[in-house]
Amino acid sequence: MSDDGERGTPGKGLVQGLAVTFKTMTKRSTTQQYPDVEPELPPRSRGVIALTEENCTVCMLCARECPDWCIYIDSHKEEVVVPGAARARQRNVLDRFDIDFSLCMYCGICIEVCPFDALHWTPEFEYAETDVLNLLHDKDRLGEWMRTVPPPPAHDVLGEPSKEEATAARKAAGPGAATAAKTAPPVRRPAPPETER
Amino acid sequence: MPLWLDLIVRVVAVVAAFLVLPLVVGQAEHKVMAHMQGRLGPMYAGAFHGWAQLVADGVKFVQKEDVAPGQADRRVFRLAPIVALFPYLLVLLVIPLGPNGLVAQALDVGLFFVLAVLGVGVLAVLMSAWASANKYSLLGGLRGAAQLLGYELPLVLAAASVAMAAGTLSLPGIIEAWRPWWLLWQAPAAIVFFVAGLAEIRRPPFDMPIADSELVFGYMTEYTGLRFAFFLLAEYVGIVVIAALTTVLFLGGWHGPFAEQLGWLWTLVKIFAVSFVIIWFRVAYPRLREDQLQRLCWLVLVPVALGQLVLTAAVKVIM
Numbered sequence: 001m002s003d004d005g006e007r008g009t010p011g012k013g014l015v016q017g018l019a020v021t022f023k024t025m026t027k028r029s030t031t032q033q034y035p036d037v038e039p040e041l042p043p044r045s046r047g048v049i050a051l052t053e054e055n056c057t058v059c060m061l062c063a064r065e066c067p068d069w070c071i072y073i074d075s076h077k078e079e080v081v082v083p084g085a086a087r088a089r090q091r092n093v094l095d096r097f098d099i100d101f102s103l104c105m106y107c108g109i110c111i112e113v114c115p116f117d118a119l120h121w122t123p124e125f126e127y128a129e130t131d132v133l134n135l136l137h138d139k140d141r142l143g144e145w146m147r148t149v150p151p152p153p154a155h156d157v158l159g160e161p162s163k164e165e166a167t168a169a170r171k172a173a174g175p176g177a178a179t180a181a182k183t184a185p186p187v188r189r190p191a192p193p194e195t196e197r
Numbered sequence: 198m199p200l201w202l203d204l205i206v207r208v209v210a211v212v213a214a215f216l217v218l219p220l221v222v223g224q225a226e227h228k229v230m231a232h233m234q235g236r237l238g239p240m241y242a243g244a245f246h247g248w249a250q251l252v253a254d255g256v257k258f259v260q261k262e263d264v265a266p267g268q269a270d271r272r273v274f275r276l277a278p279i280v281a282l283f284p285y286l287l288v289l290l291v292i293p294l295g296p297n298g299l300v301a302q303a304l305d306v307g308l309f310f311v312l313a314v315l316g317v318g319v320l321a322v323l324m325s326a327w328a329s330a331n332k333y334s335l336l337g338g339l340r341g342a343a344q345l346l347g348y349e350l351p352l353v354l355a356a357a358s359v360a361m362a363a364g365t366l367s368l369p370g371i372i373e374a375w376r377p378w379w380l381l382w383q384a385p386a387a388i389v390f391f392v393a394g395l396a397e398i399r400r401p402p403f404d405m406p407i408a409d410s411e412l413v414f415g416y417m418t419e420y421t422g423l424r425f426a427f428f429l430l431a432e433y434v435g436i437v438v439i440a441a442l443t444t445v446l447f448l449g450g451w452h453g454p455f456a457e458q459l460g461w462l463w464t465l466v467k468i469f470a471v472s473f474v475i476i477w478f479r480v481a482y483p484r485l486r487e488d489q490l491q492r493l494c495w496l497v498l499v500p501v502a503l504g505q506l507v508l509t510a511a512v513k514v515i516m
Contacts (some may be wrong), residue, residue, distance in 0.1 A: 014481075014482070017481040017482060018477060018481045020481070021233040021234075021477060021480045021481045022233070022477070024232070024233050024234065024235055025229065025232045025233045027235070029231075029232060029235055029236060029237050030235065031235075031236060031237045033237070033240065
């Protein structure tokens with residue numbers, strides 16, 4: 001009561017305090033009753049990492065880039081006999097692909113670095129466990145998460161077409177038109193359909 | 198109706214009010230406070246918007262162990278919650294609900310009785326504080342004693358003003374003498390009484406003796422289980438009692454349209470409206486510091502109450 005420098009009418013602050021609380025009471029609460037109501041997650045939410053096993057070539061980039069080394073990969077080589085080829089080819093077969101979510105810090109570097117789109121973010125987050133060891137998801141479990149991966153967001157309408165699209169357009173125009181297609185203005189994409197999540 | 202039946206009906210009604218009204222107010226506090234803070238409050242107990250939350254709390258309190266500290270003065274320690282709770286039960290006896298004698302026990306000195314019994318509250322605070330053998334409790338108790346003794350004065354002076362205006366100490370008598378223009382005439386006394394009442398029941402912003410963030414609940418620190426629940430119950434009965442007294446003394450009790458039939462409803466509506474304001478104050482205002490608390494009492498409330506007494510006397514003499 002002694003530090004009133006430029007205070008207005010006495011009691012104004014008291015009334016304002018009452019007004020603020022009363023106004024808040026008349027507004028709807030923004031609380032989401034989580035277990036009863038599914039939360040509305042923003043796009044690109046980071047819940048858990050999903051794996052498409054077929055896309056993985058065991059290049060080990062993800063495991064090497066992982067800041068806390070929580071990806072474990074084992075593989076072996078198989079010989080594939082291609083008829084007509086001079087000798088049998090070798091390919092990598094994935095034996096083990098584990099992500100330890102008790103170590104993972106959800107930085108997403110493995111997903112960024114994967115050259116073959118084998119890893120994806122999914123917004124699923126309800127995989128808490130009572131035993132910390134169960135947070136080690138093997139490749140089957142990581143594969144199951146693929147069902148929950150949302151479709152990728154639509155391209156920017158005003159953005160440049162991707163390299164693949166440009167190449168396809170050039171090929172379609174024929175071998176002679178290659179330079180013409182290169183100098184031609186970029187293909188305007190039709191507006192993408194409104195995709196949900 | 199024979200005397201004994203009459204007596205039983207009255208006592209049962211008062212005990213029912215004593216047990217039900219605080220729960221309603223407590224639940225209202227949960228919900229009102231939550232919504233004022235942009236939350237939902239209890240939502241699960243009892244399946245519909247958490248209506249059974251306080252019942253569940255009560256069950257939980259009953260199950261807890263009744264712990265008394267080793268250094269504590271056991272008998273006093275155990276007695277204190279009862280002493281805190283009992284005066285309010287006695288006060289509820291004399292509060293009139295409606296016209297034509299709808300009161301458990303009409304006393305000619307009702308107002309005097311109420312103020313005297315309310316004063317016992319300070320005893321419970323000191324008993325629990327001293328008997329707990331705990332520094333926090335003792336600090337809280339001393340603060341509580343200073344606060345309760347200080348605010349007793351404006352409370353009594355404000356009540357004296359309305360008694361002077363009505364010319365009677367009987368609570369039903371005061372309501373009968375009440376006229377709507379008294380709302381203006383007795384407004385300063387009403388405000389002083391309400392604020393002092395808030396301090397008497399140690400509600401925020403006057404919860405310096407409890408001050409959970411600095412004194413870990415003050416004189417209630419050492420209490421657990423049912424005894425702690427008694428203190429909590431006493432706080433909510435206190436809200437009901439202060440709201441009821443404000444209603445009876447200053448807001449005209451059962452006066453309102455169809456007072457003959459709906460008088461009891463008017464009283465209850467006014468009690469809950471005042472209780473809402475008490476809850477609202479708790480949400481809106483921060484706790485007063487100890488010196489601010491005493492300053493407000495001695496430099497604002499007491500002079501205003503004395504001025505109101507002079508005003509009341511002057512108007513009485515002129516009329």
